[in-house]
Amino acid sequence: MTTMLESYAAVTGADVIRHLQQLAEILKDKTVVHVNSTRVGGGVAEILDKMVPLSQELGINTRWEVITGDSEFYQCTKSMHNAIQGNRVTIPDSLLNHFQEVNEQNANQLRSILEEADFVFIHDPQPAALLKYCSRRKGKWIWRCHIDASHPHRATWRFIDSFVRDYDASIFSLPQYVQVFPHPSYIIPPSIDPLSDKNIDLTQDELDSVRIRFGINSEAPMIAQISRFDRFKDPVGVIEAYKLAKCYIPTLQLVMAGGRADDDPEGEAVLKEVYLAAGDDPNIKVLLLPPDAHRTINALQRLADIVVQKSTKEGFGLTVTEGLWKGKPVIGGDTGGIRLQVINFHTGFLVNTPEGAALRIRYLMSQKQKMQEMGLKGKEFVRENFLLTRQLREHLTLMVSLQYGGIDRIELS
């Protein structure tokens, strides 16, 4: 076992790594390409940044390509994202045509890599039309939908379906997101990397330096939401919840940390709404962090007593997994992938309103013992279910089944 694999084994147990090696052995002469639309910002980039090196370490020839587009393209794909999550958005034909043109331009750049690969994982709607322009593809193409697609706006979905139906398989994070395609769909929830800067243990000195840098008072309770400034993450609702809870916990502090994602054009407008709602309250820290501030985010999640993710729609919510892994109870919106992770009264609380969130903040802040118990449960829950090794195992299994599905028996060495 290499040093990297030994480090994972120390967290997950050696049998988990041996299983990955057995699956990788069957795939070792294959090439795998992942394609998405941003190298930094948001959950997909976060996952690929870790999954690609681990796959390579297991001996699978894996690469990660990022498509590029102009602001019109991202305006279109952001509308698609919102429409898949249920907003009634009508996207003009001119933008939909532009979406296809940008996919064609990117296909022209990437064609040989994509057509030659044995497996191509296309993440989310942005690059979904690449397949249309790679007609001589050799391998299996998999569309990976990270979004809550349970109730998509129909016209937009028909447009996306016209590209995705030609894939060999699709992956959704939850069973209720699955849409019918002429190919099989698989359920694979996302994961976090326990060895990344975002999630490794930090020293008390490092925690203290982050606390001092942002003027956080170690004597006062603190809640934190770490998220892109996106309306579905309901940042203004978090501030409302904080204000309600503050009536009972006057020293309460709130950290709202976010950054910019290259493919999210709405962030600036939402950030303005956040500043307006926060007003001049010195106990609300709105932090705009650079894309590589992983250790800072790690520290903020560890400094918080409670991690909040009050989304109204959430495909999965890696920030929830990250909070649980740090032994924190999570107060999360009762939606999508948060429901898979926040087990009410066990790993945290599911809420539907700022009032509900405030009530749970008050309850937990007065029950330190309960907070600790929930934190311990949450961490073990993540170890069992939401670490990178589990997600990679499921990807490898999917590739093996697509490649060798016709064979009755596959021997693992």
Ligand code: UDP
């Ligand atoms: N994140 C980050 N910087 C930020 C905001 C978020 O690094 O300013 C990370 C966060 O820690 C998490 C990911 O981006 O790993 C967000 O994933 P999630 O599934 O929670 O939401 P998404 O942005 O994909 O909707």
